[in-house]
Amino acid sequence: MLREFELDMPGNLQETLARLPGGTLLAGGTNLLVDLRARREDAERLIWLGNIDGFRDIKIEDGRVIIGGGTTIGDLLRNPAMAEAAPSLVAAARVFGGQMVRNQATVAGNVCSGSPAADTVPPLLSLDAEVHLTCSTGSRTVPLNDFYTGFKTNQRKHDELVTGLSWAAPGPHTANLFYKLARRKGDAITVVGVAVTVTRDGDRCTEARIALGAVGPTVFRAKDAEAMLTGEPLADDLIDSAARKAMEESSPIDDLRASADYRRHCIHVLTRRLLKQAWEDAA
Amino acid sequence: MTDQEIPYRQAEANVVLRQVGKPLERTDAEGKATGRTRYAGDYTMPGMLHAKVLRSDIASGRLKHLDASKARALPGVVCVLTAQDLPDRLAATDMPGQTGQKRASTDRQILVREIIRHHGEPLALIAAETPAIADKAYDLIEYEIEPMPGVYDTEAALDPGAPIVTEPDNIVGEHKIRKGDTEKGFAEADHIIENTFHTQFIEHAFLEPEVGLAWVDENGVVNIRMSTQVIEHFRFIADALGVPHNKVRILGAMVGGGFGGKEDITVELYLALLAQATRRPVRLAYTREDSFVGHGKRHPFSVSHKTGVTKDGKITALEVKISADSGAYVFLSPYVLLYCAVAAPGPYRIDNVKIDSAAIATNNMYTSAFRGFGAAQACVAYEAQMDEIAKTLGIDRFELRRRNFMRTGDKTATGQTVESAIWADECMTQALEALGEKTAASGPIKIGRGVATYQQSYGRITWFHDTSEAWVGIEVDGTVIVRSGVTDIGAGQASALGQIAAELLGVGLDDVVIYNSDSAVTPLAGTTTATRALYMTGRAVHTASSNLRERLVAFAAQELDARPDEVDLANGQAFVPDDPSKSMSLKDLAARGASEGLERSELAMFRAPFTDPIDQETGQGPVFPDFTYGCHAVEVAVDTETGEVTVLKSVGAHDIGQAINPQAVEGQIEGGALMGQGYALSEELIYQEGKLVSPSFSEYLIPTSMDMPEIKCIILESRSGLGPFGAKGIGEPSLTPVAPAIANAVADAIGTRVFDLPITPEKIVRALRE
Numbered sequence A: 001m002l003r004e005f006e007l008d009m010p011g012n013l014q015e016t017l018a019r020l021p022g023g024t025l026l027a028g029g030t031n032l033l034v035d036l037r038a039r040r041e042d043a044e045r046l047i048w049l050g051n052i053d054g055f056r057d058i059k060i061e062d063g064r065v066i067i068g069g070g071t072t073i074g075d076l077l078r079n080p081a082m083a084e085a086a087p088s089l090v091a092a093a094r095v096f097g098g099q100m101v102r103n104q105a106t107v108a109g110n111v112c113s114g115s116p117a118a119d120t121v122p123p124l125l126s127l128d129a130e131v132h133l134t135c136s137t138g139s140r141t142v143p144l145n146d147f148y149t150g151f152k153t154n155q156r157k158h159d160e161l162v163t164g165l166s167w168a169a170p171g172p173h174t175a176n177l178f179y180k181l182a183r184r185k186g187d188a189i190t191v192v193g194v195a196v197t198v199t200r201d202g203d204r205c206t207e208a209r210i211a212l213g214a215v216g217p218t219v220f221r222a223k224d225a226e227a228m229l230t231g232e233p234l235a236d237d238l239i240d241s242a243a244r245k246a247m248e249e250s251s252p253i254d255d256l257r258a259s260a261d262y263r264r265h266c267i268h269v270l271t272r273r274l275l276k277q278a279w280e281d282a283a
Numbered sequence B: 001m002t003d004q005e006i007p008y009r010q011a012e013a014n015v016v017l018r019q020v021g022k023p024l025e026r027t028d029a030e031g032k033a034t035g036r037t038r039y040a041g042d043y044t045m046p047g048m049l050h051a052k053v054l055r056s057d058i059a060s061g062r063l064k065h066l067d068a069s070k071a072r073a074l075p076g077v078v079c080v081l082t083a084q085d086l087p088d089r090l091a092a093t094d095m096p097g098q099t100g101q102k103r104a105s106t107d108r109q110i111l112v113r114e115i116i117r118h119h120g121e122p123l124a125l126i127a128a129e130t131p132a133i134a135d136k137a138y139d140l141i142e143y144e145i146e147p148m149p150g151v152y153d154t155e156a157a158l159d160p161g162a163p164i165v166t167e168p169d170n171i172v173g174e175h176k177i178r179k180g181d182t183e184k185g186f187a188e189a190d191h192i193i194e195n196t197f198h199t200q201f202i203e204h205a206f207l208e209p210e211v212g213l214a215w216v217d218e219n220g221v222v223n224i225r226m227s228t229q230v231i232e233h234f235r236f237i238a239d240a241l242g243v244p245h246n247k248v249r250i251l252g253a254m255v256g257g258g259f260g261g262k263e264d265i266t267v268e269l270y271l272a273l274l275a276q277a278t279r280r281p282v283r284l285a286y287t288r289e290d291s292f293v294g295h296g297k298r299h300p301f302s303v304s305h306k307t308g309v310t311k312d313g314k315i316t317a318l319e320v321k322i323s324a325d326s327g328a329y330v331f332l333s334p335y336v337l338l339y340c341a342v343a344a345p346g347p348y349r350i351d352n353v354k355i356d357s358a359a360i361a362t363n364n365m366y367t368s369a370f371r372g373f374g375a376a377q378a379c380v381a382y383e384a385q386m387d388e389i390a391k392t393l394g395i396d397r398f399e400l401r402r403r404n405f406m407r408t409g410d411k412t413a414t415g416q417t418v419e420s421a422i423w424a425d426e427c428m429t430q431a432l433e434a435l436g437e438k439t440a441a442s443g444p445i446k447i448g449r450g451v452a453t454y455q456q457s458y459g460r461i462t463w464f465h466d467t468s469e470a471w472v473g474i475e476v477d478g479t480v481i482v483r484s485g486v487t488d489i490g491a492g493q494a495s496a497l498g499q500i501a502a503e504l505l506g507v508g509l510d511d512v513v514i515y516n517s518d519s520a521v522t523p524l525a526g527t528t529t530a531t532r533a534l535y536m537t538g539r540a541v542h543t544a545s546s547n548l549r550e551r552l553v554a555f556a557a558q559e560l561d562a563r564p565d566e567v568d569l570a571n572g573q574a575f576v577p578d579d580p581s582k583s584m585s586l587k588d589l590a591a592r593g594a595s596e597g598l599e600r601s602e603l604a605m606f607r608a609p610f611t612d613p614i615d616q617e618t619g620q621g622p623v624f625p626d627f628t629y630g631c632h633a634v635e636v637a638v639d640t641e642t643g644e645v646t647v648l649k650s651v652g653a654h655d656i657g658q659a660i661n662p663q664a665v666e667g668q669i670e671g672g673a674l675m676g677q678g679y680a681l682s683e684e685l686i687y688q689e690g691k692l693v694s695p696s697f698s699e700y701l702i703p704t705s706m707d708m709p710e711i712k713c714i715i716l717e718s719r720s721g722l723g724p725f726g727a728k729g730i731g732e733p734s735l736t737p738v739a740p741a742i743a744n745a746v747a748d749a750i751g752t753r754v755f756d757l758p759i760t761p762e763k764i765v766r767a768l769r770e
């Protein structure tokens, strides 16, 4: 059974920040309440984020996309501009949980819970997103790429609220793709998640980002593989070598869902496929 | 499609059906759609206590001590029961049989006294004023368990020196079948094909975890309102409490799914003990985690086939070796094993058969009834084997089946002549046709197709001497009441009875009210298991309604000045079809009848065929009342690089004799398609040293709507079954062929086979690498 806890329901951002020290933020609750019930988490005071004005807003200004800290997975899918502003993120949202979870779960909650299998993180990393943090004394911005410090740990301080995330919408000749490999098609925990961004100038790749989920202690970018692609024409054998490099950069484990060996195999396959597809799409 | 001179038993031809065979809105539909239906968990009583079960979290050990004093001292805790507080009685784990059959040594301890045999075995029962207090008390019970060496696989359990879970040798059941001469049969074969197939532990995963409410009434009767498939466990509960059978009453409620998982005793025993001890109403609702560790699972089987076959595809001999993991207690394992052995040859004519089977005790979770009951595991093996034979011979898989199918009039491997139609071939033809044009493969994505056909019993083992009772009455206003103990576990069991009564009494389904599932008040109908409810209780309602109809017709004939054979009942009227001037409403008829002392109700019992047990050495003799035949066909896409499988098309075609409500039949076929798909591809309970490490729906993967294709249902009606109007059964059969059909389709797509369910992407990738 769910253990007893206090529920704090501040009315606005200022109040929320004031109450934050010593409390635990409650967004959609789809991680937190599950963890409390399973006694993996022992928070005593939860702070509900549902009363902050405009916290779910999605804005696109000068080619920069900004989503509020309360934006849900469902909000991403309902916003028609997102298909172009974050194709990989929308792809992840489509295969995220089930409808009820998508209604409730937030992107910030997904990022903050920091599971290596968190599905919005590979897309956000492939978009080079930034995390906006605020506490009662000020605000700061951290590149998502630097956000995680280890398995389920990150740079957020206990009194900080994630007020939003932002990234540059992909420009022309850029393709941004995501694939979730899981044991079933709905409501499944990711076995391997791959997101790629490829920007192409004629027959050369000017920038490549490859983000891998569920194959290391955190979601991470396969930078060595990326480096192999930058400035090159993406011929099939180069793509294959880069995909193999991405595989080598990973450190998956065996668990109930799959073996490390199978995960490595799939990183290779999926990275190769996505890079090839992205290279063609970016033409 | 089939021969016109009907060599099989068939229900009366050319009857006009007005209610039966129509997709009527079920009597339970509206309540479920609007949320008004009351399930067992929706009942409460003033002064009710909340119960919780403390369980062992290791599989094999010795309970060194258990101290509940701190829990008992917690304010709000009313009762904590441990083995020390109970008389030295055991709990039955057998089927309730109308003839009181019960085998020795199938019983289990109610609470652990000393030895712990499986993960989740109950240590103590708690009853408290609130669920939260019960939770706190749970944490306050102190105990120490000394781990003991356990045995976790069936092979190890047979080793000399293996820990003994069930005396004397861990073998809890064995069955043999001997027919013809297999040595001679293999000598006649051009090829001998040998394969071993493995199936896994799976979970029933009903929507509604086990729940109930018990209270002792003013007559000293222990009443239990329960989610169960079997209200007739009241007798075993009475035995465990040490009270006469008439002092325990089980009332059902609409059940949120059973699939065999609510066939054995679940919470009712704990509820009864706590209500008896506290004399207060007690509610016990399992959480999902409780449910995962609290009830028996489907048996993992290992089934080895050795098949002799001529080069033109005629099977000359079959040898099958079967072993099943029965877990830590016997429960229904010997029967499940028998079902598997009898089903093992499939719907094929084979002259020389030798089958050996054993159910073996381990310290894994006990295994028991699960939709398909051993016959489903048998089908996983025999239908995969058929495809492997076809591959070896280079014969078309469907043609191979046709060359060997049993045909109407044939005998089973135990020598039982099947008296109903055997339409396995017709079902396969229709299912294959419905798959339509083949989807195109592209790159690493390969397309495969597979079918599985089957022979599956409906109705219980015939030496159980199964019976079922129902009562039908007509009120003075012409409305109809049906009473029967049958439990409705979501398949429309009750509604179907209404449809049968409505048909025979000339009213609409709206004019019928059904009272069911009360062991003290409704006539006992037996269990809702073994695909028997519609067959058995449907027949009881048919008989009761027919007898009542006969009396009403005779009385109407007098009133209308006609002969009884001229009178029909329909649309709420008694009338002479050839003479429009002669008619009266059922309402007037019933009222007139009442004033004349006409008996307006009827209690009927239906008896299944009764036989003696089969021969122990040869397994020869009748085992089941009858069989359903059918086929499931699928088309899949397999990503040969990642191993991901997508089921593209799924078709079930079954000869169910006569659909009472075709919509309900489709519900069974669709549900079977989903459950079978999970069995084939993703569902698996993982035990490590007997401990369930995946007690959650995030690890135990049932297909979601995103995983399911549209399911096509094809209903064939031979009207040759033993059920009402020639119905057969579809509850279990609809599931049975699905997993092997998918396994065959995957094998077809990738050109090699995964022999162990579930066929995970990882196993596919591994098979392709080898």
Ligand SMILES: Cc1cc2nc3c(=O)[nH]c(=O)nc-3n(C[C@H](O)[C@H](O)[C@H](O)COP(=O)(O)OP(=O)(O)OC[C@H]3O[C@@H](n4cnc5c(N)ncnc54)[C@H](O)[C@@H]3O)c2cc1C
Pocket (backbone or CB within 6 Å): A024, A025, A026, A027, A028, A029, A030, A031, A032, A033, A034, A049, A069, A070, A095, A096, A097, A098, A101, A104, A105, A106, A107, A108, A109, A110, A111, A112, A113, A117, A118, A119, A120, A160, A161, A162, A163, A187, A188, A189
């Ligand atoms: C059935 C089910 C299916 C799921 N499927 C998926 C899936 O397919 N893919 C996937 O990645 N995940 C899945 N999840 C996990 C979960 O839904 C996601 O991680 C979700 O995004 C968490 O968001 P939330 O709003 O519910 O977070 P919460 O549970 O409310 O919070 C999670 C954590 O983040 C912190 N937090 C929340 N918001 C903020 C903020 N603004 N600033 C700082 N800290 C914050 C909380 O304090 C808490 O520690 C699933 C969960 C369930 C129950």
